[in-house]
Amino acid sequence: MVYFLVLAAGLWGLGRALNAPARARWLMILLLYVAVLAMLVVVPAGHPLQRAMGGTLSEWLVLGVLGLVVFGYRSVLGAVKRRAQPEAEAAAPGAFQGAELERYARHIVLREIGGPGQKRLKAAKVLVVGAGGLGSPAMLYLAAAGVGTIGVIDDDAVENANLQRQVIHADERLGMPKVFSAEIGMRAVNPYVTVRPYNRRLTDDIAADLVAEYDLVLDGSDNFDTRYLANRVCAVASVPLVAAALSQWEGQISLYDPARGSPCYQCIFPQAPAPGLAPSCAEAGVLGPLPGVVGAMMAVEAVKHLVGAGETLAGRMLIYDALYGETRVMALSRRADCPVCGEG
Secondary structure (H helix, E strand, O other), X not given: OHHHHHHHHHHHHHHHHOOOOHHHHHHHHHHHHHHHHHHHHHOOOOOHHHHHHOOOHHHHHHHHHHHHHHHHHHHHHHHHHHXXXXXXXXXXXXXXXXXXXXXXXXXXXXXXXXXXXXXXXXHOEEEEEOOOOOHHHHHHHHXXXXXXXXXXXXXXXXOHHHHHOOOOOOHHHOOOEHHHHHHHHHHHHOOOOEEEXXXXXXXXXXXXXXXXXXOEEEEOOOOHHHHHHHHHHHHHHOOOEEEEEEEEOEXXXXXXXXXXXXXOHHHHOOOXXXXXXXXXXXXXXXXXXXXXXXXXXXXXXXXXXXXXXXXXXXXXXXXXXXXOXXXXXXXXXXXXXXXXXXXX
């Protein structure tokens, strides 16, 4: 059997040199074994080929049976391990898989986040209102950061004019509802996050129940009705709100959390501006990279709030002027007469 083992080793080495899969290499060895059996059946007893191979036909058949037993044992053992793995994961909800630890290694080595902070991110639930210019980068970075559950609500579909700045979408998804396009984008970045797409507008009849399911809300909507609604519902539910807005070359962002002493959105903007005073991006235009800058800031504020790192923008507003490369921060105060969080 020495010649057979030498030939088998040679076939295995050749297959490895050619980058053939292990299954193909085992198949070549099986064909060699079948050829030996055929030779033992065809050639007469005492033939030089039979002596060169060594062993009788019955001995070779026993060898084949033993090989099948070993192969079957390994196959069954592998199947049991594969079935046991999901059960082990289900038995430990919130536990990190091996690939996740490597994925979040740069977070874990940060003193302000570490392992406990990354666990809080995995357990967190964040709702993003609007899957447009601001929501796109915010969702990508939330997913990449390992936020466990990300909800996104929007009733629009992807249009060609969106692709200049809404980086979570792609040309091949034109016409697709934005929330489903965003889900594809987030899962492509991080398959370990749970995405909840809501293909509809945020309205009074669903807002309270929806916000109550989340720990934090990011508002990147493009109209004042939705902004005031998100602010009102978050204030009532004591859910912090990170809200941002854009105009041409400028963006602004703050964290509104009246339950913890900071003002709400309506404290700062008591009423919507008159028509024409705050034109939309479609009317006034917007620099393509600007939503990426401010949307990434929204994700930064979300991560800081969720892990308790540093100082958030609660009680402060950051204004970024991209045209002149300037950043300003102003203090914000609550209004006693605010209809949402004031004394009334």
